Amino acid sequence: MGNTDSPHWHVLGAGSIGCLWTSKLLQSGFACTVLLRPEKLDALGSFSHDLILTENGNTTTHTVSLEAAGTSGQIDNLIVTTKAFNALKAVRSVAGQLSPSATIVLLQNGMGSQQAIAETFPEHSVYAGSTTDGAWLEDFLKIQRAGSGKTWLGSISTEPSSSISMLAGLQDMDIELTTDIQSKLLAKLAINSAINGLAALQNCRNGDLLLSDNFRTVTQLCKETEEILLASGFRDNTNLLDVVKQVLISTGDNICSTLQDVRHQRPTELAWINGYLLGLAETLNIEAPGHHRLMNDLARQGIQ
Numbered sequence: 001m002g003n004t005d006s007p008h009w010h011v012l013g014a015g016s017i018g019c020l021w022t023s024k025l026l027q028s029g030f031a032c033t034v035l036l037r038p039e040k041l042d043a044l045g046s047f048s049h050d051l052i053l054t055e056n057g058n059t060t061t062h063t064v065s066l067e068a069a070g071t072s073g074q075i076d077n078l079i080v081t082t083k084a085f086n087a088l089k090a091v092r093s094v095a096g097q098l099s100p101s102a103t104i105v106l107l108q109n110g111m112g113s114q115q116a117i118a119e120t121f122p123e124h125s126v127y128a129g130s131t132t133d134g135a136w137l138e139d140f141l142k143i144q145r146a147g148s149g150k151t152w153l154g155s156i157s158t159e160p161s162s163s164i165s166m167l168a169g170l171q172d173m174d175i176e177l178t179t180d181i182q183s184k185l186l187a188k189l190a191i192n193s194a195i196n197g198l199a200a201l202q203n204c205r206n207g208d209l210l211l212s213d214n215f216r217t218v219t220q221l222c223k224e225t226e227e228i229l230l231a232s233g234f235r236d237n238t239n240l241l242d243v244v245k246q247v248l249i250s251t252g253d254n255i256c257s258t259l260q261d262v263r264h265q266r267p268t269e270l271a272w273i274n275g276y277l278l279g280l281a282e283t284l285n286i287e288a289p290g291h292h293r294l295m296n297d298l299a300r301q302g303i304q
Protein backbone atom coordinates (compact mmCIF):
# COMPACT_ATOMS: atom_id res chain seq x y z
CA MET A 1 0.00 0.00 0.00
CA GLY A 2 1.28 3.41 -0.94
CA ASN A 3 1.84 6.08 1.68
CA THR A 4 0.85 9.56 0.42
CA ASP A 5 3.56 11.28 2.53
CA SER A 6 6.36 9.18 1.15
CA PRO A 7 7.89 9.53 -2.29
CA HIS A 8 6.49 7.71 -5.29
CA TRP A 9 9.12 5.61 -7.04
CA HIS A 10 9.11 4.67 -10.71
CA VAL A 11 11.11 1.60 -11.68
CA LEU A 12 12.35 1.57 -15.28
CA GLY A 13 13.12 -1.97 -16.44
CA ALA A 14 10.95 -4.88 -15.35
CA GLY A 15 13.73 -7.47 -15.22
CA SER A 16 15.21 -9.37 -12.26
CA ILE A 17 16.56 -6.43 -10.28
CA GLY A 18 13.64 -4.15 -11.22
CA CYS A 19 11.15 -6.71 -9.91
CA LEU A 20 13.19 -7.27 -6.74
CA TRP A 21 13.29 -3.54 -5.96
CA THR A 22 9.62 -3.07 -6.88
CA SER A 23 8.54 -5.82 -4.51
CA LYS A 24 10.66 -4.41 -1.69
CA LEU A 25 9.42 -0.83 -2.28
CA LEU A 26 5.81 -2.03 -2.16
CA GLN A 27 6.47 -4.24 0.85
CA SER A 28 8.02 -1.23 2.63
CA GLY A 29 4.93 0.91 2.01
CA PHE A 30 6.09 3.06 -0.88
CA ALA A 31 3.97 3.83 -3.92
CA CYS A 32 5.71 2.31 -6.90
CA THR A 33 5.02 2.15 -10.63
CA VAL A 34 6.83 -0.06 -13.10
CA LEU A 35 7.63 1.54 -16.45
CA LEU A 36 7.54 -0.77 -19.45
CA ARG A 37 8.45 -0.27 -23.07
CA PRO A 38 5.23 1.14 -24.65
CA GLU A 39 4.92 -1.81 -27.04
CA LYS A 40 5.19 -4.23 -24.11
CA LEU A 41 2.36 -2.47 -22.24
CA ASP A 42 0.23 -2.42 -25.42
CA ALA A 43 0.74 -6.16 -25.87
CA LEU A 44 -0.15 -6.76 -22.22
CA GLY A 45 -3.27 -4.60 -22.40
CA SER A 46 -3.42 -3.98 -18.64
CA PHE A 47 -2.21 -1.28 -16.24
CA SER A 48 -1.75 -3.62 -13.30
CA HIS A 49 -0.31 -7.06 -12.84
CA ASP A 50 0.74 -9.47 -10.09
CA LEU A 51 4.43 -9.48 -9.26
CA ILE A 52 5.48 -12.79 -7.71
CA LEU A 53 8.66 -13.00 -5.64
CA THR A 54 10.09 -16.19 -4.21
CA GLU A 55 12.82 -15.88 -1.58
CA ASN A 56 13.99 -18.29 1.10
CA GLY A 57 11.25 -20.71 0.05
CA ASN A 58 8.47 -18.12 0.60
CA THR A 59 6.40 -16.71 -2.22
CA THR A 60 4.74 -13.29 -1.97
CA THR A 61 2.46 -11.62 -4.50
CA HIS A 62 2.20 -7.87 -4.98
CA THR A 63 -0.11 -5.99 -7.30
CA VAL A 64 1.92 -3.50 -9.29
CA SER A 65 0.87 -0.50 -11.39
CA LEU A 66 2.28 -0.47 -14.90
CA GLU A 67 2.79 2.49 -17.19
CA ALA A 68 4.43 2.99 -20.55
CA ALA A 69 7.82 4.72 -20.38
CA GLY A 70 7.55 8.16 -21.93
CA THR A 71 3.79 8.42 -21.85
CA SER A 72 2.88 8.51 -18.16
CA GLY A 73 2.79 11.34 -15.58
CA GLN A 74 5.47 13.13 -13.61
CA ILE A 75 8.42 11.18 -12.21
CA ASP A 76 10.03 12.45 -9.00
CA ASN A 77 12.08 9.35 -8.14
CA LEU A 78 13.35 6.99 -10.79
CA ILE A 79 15.19 3.70 -10.32
CA VAL A 80 16.78 2.44 -13.52
CA THR A 81 17.14 -1.32 -13.65
CA THR A 82 17.92 -1.97 -17.30
CA LYS A 83 21.22 -3.48 -18.41
CA ALA A 84 24.06 -0.97 -18.90
CA PHE A 85 23.71 -0.94 -22.70
CA ASN A 86 20.03 0.16 -22.48
CA ALA A 87 20.28 2.60 -19.58
CA LEU A 88 20.91 5.96 -21.29
CA LYS A 89 18.31 5.32 -23.99
CA ALA A 90 15.81 4.22 -21.35
CA VAL A 91 16.32 7.36 -19.23
CA ARG A 92 16.09 9.52 -22.36
CA SER A 93 12.73 7.88 -23.10
CA VAL A 94 11.32 9.30 -19.84
CA ALA A 95 13.25 12.60 -19.84
CA GLY A 96 10.08 14.60 -20.55
CA GLN A 97 8.43 13.18 -17.43
CA LEU A 98 11.22 13.95 -14.96
CA SER A 99 10.34 16.71 -12.50
CA PRO A 100 13.02 19.45 -12.17
CA SER A 101 14.31 18.03 -8.88
CA ALA A 102 13.92 14.34 -9.79
CA THR A 103 16.25 11.79 -8.23
CA ILE A 104 17.62 9.10 -10.58
CA VAL A 105 19.06 5.90 -9.10
CA LEU A 106 21.13 3.75 -11.47
CA LEU A 107 21.66 0.08 -10.65
CA GLN A 108 23.79 -0.99 -13.61
CA ASN A 109 26.87 -3.16 -13.33
CA GLY A 110 30.22 -1.94 -14.66
CA MET A 111 31.20 1.65 -15.27
CA GLY A 112 30.47 4.23 -17.91
CA SER A 113 26.71 4.05 -18.38
CA GLN A 114 26.12 5.82 -15.05
CA GLN A 115 28.55 8.62 -15.86
CA ALA A 116 26.97 9.09 -19.32
CA ILE A 117 23.57 9.56 -17.65
CA ALA A 118 24.90 11.95 -14.99
CA GLU A 119 26.49 14.04 -17.76
CA THR A 120 23.32 14.00 -19.87
CA PHE A 121 21.10 15.01 -16.93
CA PRO A 122 23.28 17.43 -14.87
CA GLU A 123 20.23 19.17 -13.39
CA HIS A 124 19.10 15.98 -11.64
CA SER A 125 20.29 14.25 -8.55
CA VAL A 126 21.92 11.06 -9.88
CA TYR A 127 22.90 8.12 -7.68
CA ALA A 128 24.64 4.92 -8.70
CA GLY A 129 24.37 1.59 -6.94
CA SER A 130 26.58 -1.45 -6.65
CA THR A 131 24.92 -4.62 -5.49
CA THR A 132 25.82 -8.19 -4.66
CA ASP A 133 22.12 -9.10 -4.55
CA GLY A 134 21.08 -11.84 -6.92
CA ALA A 135 17.77 -12.49 -8.64
CA TRP A 136 16.56 -14.16 -11.81
CA LEU A 137 13.42 -13.84 -13.84
CA GLU A 138 11.29 -16.96 -14.19
CA ASP A 139 8.65 -15.23 -16.26
CA PHE A 140 7.24 -11.72 -16.75
CA LEU A 141 7.09 -10.11 -13.24
CA LYS A 142 7.94 -13.44 -11.61
CA ILE A 143 11.32 -13.64 -9.90
CA GLN A 144 13.42 -15.84 -7.71
CA ARG A 145 15.77 -14.10 -5.29
CA ALA A 146 18.96 -16.10 -5.58
CA GLY A 147 20.81 -14.54 -2.68
CA SER A 148 20.58 -11.58 -0.34
CA GLY A 149 23.57 -9.33 -0.81
CA LYS A 150 24.61 -5.83 0.02
CA THR A 151 23.82 -2.72 -1.98
CA TRP A 152 25.81 0.51 -1.84
CA LEU A 153 24.26 3.74 -3.11
CA GLY A 154 26.17 6.95 -3.64
CA SER A 155 25.85 10.22 -5.46
CA ILE A 156 27.55 10.76 -8.81
CA SER A 157 26.20 14.27 -9.32
CA THR A 158 26.24 17.56 -7.46
CA GLU A 159 22.50 17.86 -6.84
CA PRO A 160 21.31 16.60 -3.42
CA SER A 161 18.35 14.22 -3.12
CA SER A 162 15.66 14.41 -0.46
CA SER A 163 14.39 10.88 -1.00
CA ILE A 164 17.48 8.69 -1.36
CA SER A 165 17.98 8.06 2.37
CA MET A 166 14.58 6.36 2.52
CA LEU A 167 15.90 3.54 0.35
CA ALA A 168 18.30 2.55 3.11
CA GLY A 169 15.26 1.43 5.12
CA LEU A 170 13.79 -0.94 2.54
CA GLN A 171 12.61 -4.19 4.11
CA ASP A 172 14.80 -7.29 3.64
CA MET A 173 17.40 -5.27 1.77
CA ASP A 174 20.85 -4.41 3.06
CA ILE A 175 21.28 -0.95 1.55
CA GLU A 176 23.88 1.52 2.71
CA LEU A 177 24.73 5.01 1.52
CA THR A 178 28.33 5.81 0.72
CA THR A 179 30.15 9.02 -0.15
CA ASP A 180 32.44 7.05 -2.47
CA ILE A 181 30.33 4.90 -4.78
CA GLN A 182 33.05 5.14 -7.44
CA SER A 183 35.31 2.90 -5.33
CA LYS A 184 32.53 0.34 -4.78
CA LEU A 185 31.75 0.25 -8.51
CA LEU A 186 35.43 -0.07 -9.44
CA ALA A 187 36.08 -2.79 -6.84
CA LYS A 188 33.22 -4.89 -8.30
CA LEU A 189 34.28 -4.09 -11.87
CA ALA A 190 37.80 -5.26 -11.06
CA ILE A 191 36.52 -8.64 -9.85
CA ASN A 192 34.13 -9.05 -12.80
CA SER A 193 36.89 -8.08 -15.26
CA ALA A 194 38.95 -11.10 -14.24
CA ILE A 195 36.08 -13.59 -14.15
CA ASN A 196 33.12 -12.86 -16.41
CA GLY A 197 34.68 -12.53 -19.86
CA LEU A 198 36.99 -15.50 -19.33
CA ALA A 199 34.23 -17.74 -17.96
CA ALA A 200 32.11 -16.79 -20.99
CA LEU A 201 34.98 -17.56 -23.36
CA GLN A 202 35.72 -20.91 -21.72
CA ASN A 203 32.00 -21.65 -21.30
CA CYS A 204 32.70 -22.81 -17.76
CA ARG A 205 31.59 -22.46 -14.17
CA ASN A 206 33.42 -19.90 -12.03
CA GLY A 207 35.30 -22.62 -10.13
CA ASP A 208 36.87 -23.92 -13.36
CA LEU A 209 38.83 -20.68 -13.60
CA LEU A 210 40.95 -21.97 -10.70
CA LEU A 211 42.38 -24.65 -13.01
CA SER A 212 45.95 -24.06 -14.16
CA ASP A 213 45.71 -22.49 -17.68
CA ASN A 214 42.65 -20.47 -16.80
CA PHE A 215 44.16 -19.34 -13.52
CA ARG A 216 47.24 -18.08 -15.34
CA THR A 217 44.94 -15.87 -17.42
CA VAL A 218 43.01 -14.76 -14.30
CA THR A 219 46.35 -13.82 -12.72
CA GLN A 220 47.39 -11.75 -15.72
CA LEU A 221 43.99 -10.01 -15.95
CA CYS A 222 44.15 -9.12 -12.24
CA LYS A 223 47.66 -7.73 -12.61
CA GLU A 224 46.65 -5.57 -15.58
CA THR A 225 43.43 -4.39 -13.91
CA GLU A 226 45.35 -3.35 -10.80
CA GLU A 227 47.92 -1.50 -12.91
CA ILE A 228 45.23 0.39 -14.85
CA LEU A 229 43.14 1.28 -11.79
CA LEU A 230 46.17 2.34 -9.77
CA ALA A 231 47.39 4.58 -12.61
CA SER A 232 43.90 6.09 -12.83
CA GLY A 233 44.09 7.07 -9.14
CA PHE A 234 42.01 4.27 -7.59
CA ARG A 235 43.60 3.08 -4.36
CA ASP A 236 42.55 -0.22 -2.85
CA ASN A 237 44.51 -1.96 -0.14
CA THR A 238 43.33 -5.43 -1.08
CA ASN A 239 45.18 -7.76 -3.41
CA LEU A 240 42.84 -8.28 -6.38
CA LEU A 241 44.07 -11.79 -7.17
CA ASP A 242 43.41 -12.90 -3.57
CA VAL A 243 39.91 -11.40 -3.70
CA VAL A 244 39.15 -12.99 -7.08
CA LYS A 245 40.43 -16.36 -5.86
CA GLN A 246 38.06 -16.16 -2.87
CA VAL A 247 35.14 -15.26 -5.17
CA LEU A 248 36.00 -18.17 -7.49
CA ILE A 249 36.02 -20.54 -4.51
CA SER A 250 32.82 -19.23 -2.93
CA THR A 251 30.93 -19.06 -6.27
CA GLY A 252 32.59 -22.13 -7.75
CA ASP A 253 29.33 -23.71 -8.96
CA ASN A 254 27.99 -20.44 -10.44
CA ILE A 255 27.48 -19.75 -14.08
CA CYS A 256 28.46 -16.08 -14.06
CA SER A 257 26.01 -13.46 -15.31
CA THR A 258 27.93 -12.93 -18.56
CA LEU A 259 27.94 -16.61 -19.48
CA GLN A 260 24.22 -16.72 -18.68
CA ASP A 261 23.72 -13.81 -21.09
CA VAL A 262 25.71 -15.65 -23.77
CA ARG A 263 23.76 -18.87 -23.26
CA HIS A 264 20.49 -16.93 -23.59
CA GLN A 265 21.85 -15.16 -26.70
CA ARG A 266 21.62 -11.77 -25.00
CA PRO A 267 24.24 -9.04 -25.37
CA THR A 268 26.70 -8.88 -22.48
CA GLU A 269 27.81 -5.92 -20.34
CA LEU A 270 31.52 -6.60 -20.98
CA ALA A 271 31.89 -3.29 -22.85
CA TRP A 272 31.16 -1.60 -19.48
CA ILE A 273 33.58 -3.88 -17.60
CA ASN A 274 36.70 -4.93 -19.59
CA GLY A 275 35.82 -2.36 -22.27
CA TYR A 276 35.77 0.39 -19.65
CA LEU A 277 39.22 -0.71 -18.41
CA LEU A 278 40.60 -0.77 -21.95
CA GLY A 279 39.31 2.78 -22.45
CA LEU A 280 41.14 3.87 -19.29
CA ALA A 281 44.28 1.97 -20.36
CA GLU A 282 44.30 3.77 -23.70
CA THR A 283 43.98 7.17 -22.03
CA LEU A 284 46.82 6.25 -19.66
CA ASN A 285 49.04 4.68 -22.35
CA ILE A 286 48.97 1.27 -20.69
CA GLU A 287 49.07 -1.80 -22.95
CA ALA A 288 46.83 -4.35 -21.15
CA PRO A 289 47.51 -7.21 -23.60
CA GLY A 290 45.54 -9.77 -21.58
CA HIS A 291 42.34 -7.71 -21.62
CA HIS A 292 42.80 -6.97 -25.35
CA ARG A 293 43.32 -10.67 -26.13
CA LEU A 294 40.29 -11.66 -24.08
CA MET A 295 38.00 -9.13 -25.79
CA ASN A 296 39.34 -10.12 -29.24
CA ASP A 297 38.87 -13.84 -28.53
CA LEU A 298 35.33 -13.14 -27.33
CA ALA A 299 34.58 -11.03 -30.42
CA ARG A 300 35.84 -13.88 -32.65
CA GLN A 301 33.24 -16.12 -30.96
CA GLY A 302 30.57 -13.49 -31.63
CA ILE A 303 30.36 -12.50 -27.95
CA GLN A 304 29.86 -8.74 -27.55
Ligand SMILES: NC(=O)C1=CN([C@@H]2O[C@H](COP(=O)(O)OP(=O)(O)OC[C@H]3O[C@@H](n4cnc5c(N)ncnc54)[C@H](OP(=O)(O)O)[C@@H]3O)[C@@H](O)[C@H]2O)C=CC1
Pocket residue numbers: 012013014015016017018035036037069081082083084086089090091093107108109131132133134135136137257269
Ligand atom coordinates in the same frame (compact mmCIF):
# COMPACT_ATOMS: atom_id res chain seq x y z
N1 LIG B 1 20.10 -10.02 -11.86
C1 LIG B 1 21.01 -9.96 -10.90
O1 LIG B 1 21.07 -10.83 -10.03
C2 LIG B 1 21.97 -8.81 -10.83
C3 LIG B 1 21.96 -7.79 -11.77
N2 LIG B 1 22.83 -6.74 -11.63
C4 LIG B 1 22.81 -5.66 -12.61
O2 LIG B 1 21.54 -5.02 -12.62
C5 LIG B 1 21.24 -4.55 -13.93
C6 LIG B 1 19.89 -5.12 -14.35
O3 LIG B 1 20.06 -6.52 -14.46
P1 LIG B 1 18.84 -7.54 -14.61
O4 LIG B 1 17.69 -7.10 -13.80
O5 LIG B 1 19.39 -8.89 -14.39
O6 LIG B 1 18.49 -7.34 -16.17
P2 LIG B 1 17.23 -7.85 -16.96
O7 LIG B 1 17.65 -8.04 -18.38
O8 LIG B 1 16.57 -8.98 -16.22
O9 LIG B 1 16.21 -6.62 -16.89
C7 LIG B 1 16.35 -5.45 -17.62
C8 LIG B 1 14.95 -5.01 -18.00
O10 LIG B 1 15.01 -3.69 -18.52
C9 LIG B 1 14.10 -3.61 -19.61
N3 LIG B 1 14.40 -2.48 -20.47
C10 LIG B 1 15.49 -2.27 -21.23
N4 LIG B 1 15.39 -1.11 -21.90
C11 LIG B 1 14.18 -0.57 -21.54
C12 LIG B 1 13.50 0.61 -21.92
N5 LIG B 1 14.02 1.47 -22.79
N6 LIG B 1 12.28 0.85 -21.37
C13 LIG B 1 11.73 -0.02 -20.49
N7 LIG B 1 12.33 -1.17 -20.11
C14 LIG B 1 13.55 -1.44 -20.63
C15 LIG B 1 14.32 -4.94 -20.31
O11 LIG B 1 13.29 -5.18 -21.22
P3 LIG B 1 13.64 -5.99 -22.58
O12 LIG B 1 13.86 -7.41 -22.13
O13 LIG B 1 12.43 -5.75 -23.39
O14 LIG B 1 14.89 -5.38 -23.14
C16 LIG B 1 14.33 -5.88 -19.10
O15 LIG B 1 13.01 -6.22 -18.72
C17 LIG B 1 22.40 -5.01 -14.82
O16 LIG B 1 23.32 -4.00 -15.02
C18 LIG B 1 23.02 -6.16 -14.03
O17 LIG B 1 24.39 -6.38 -14.30
C19 LIG B 1 23.73 -6.66 -10.61
C20 LIG B 1 23.79 -7.65 -9.67
C21 LIG B 1 22.94 -8.80 -9.71
Ligand SMILES: CC(C)(CO)C(=O)C(=O)O
Pocket residue numbers: 191192195196206247251254255256257258
Ligand atom coordinates in the same frame (compact mmCIF):
# COMPACT_ATOMS: atom_id res chain seq x y z
C1 LIG C 1 30.89 -12.41 -8.74
C2 LIG C 1 30.27 -13.00 -10.00
C3 LIG C 1 31.33 -13.36 -10.98
C4 LIG C 1 29.55 -14.23 -9.51
O1 LIG C 1 29.16 -15.09 -10.52
C5 LIG C 1 29.34 -11.99 -10.60
O2 LIG C 1 29.22 -10.88 -10.11
C6 LIG C 1 28.61 -12.24 -11.87
O3 LIG C 1 28.26 -13.37 -12.17
O4 LIG C 1 28.38 -11.24 -12.59
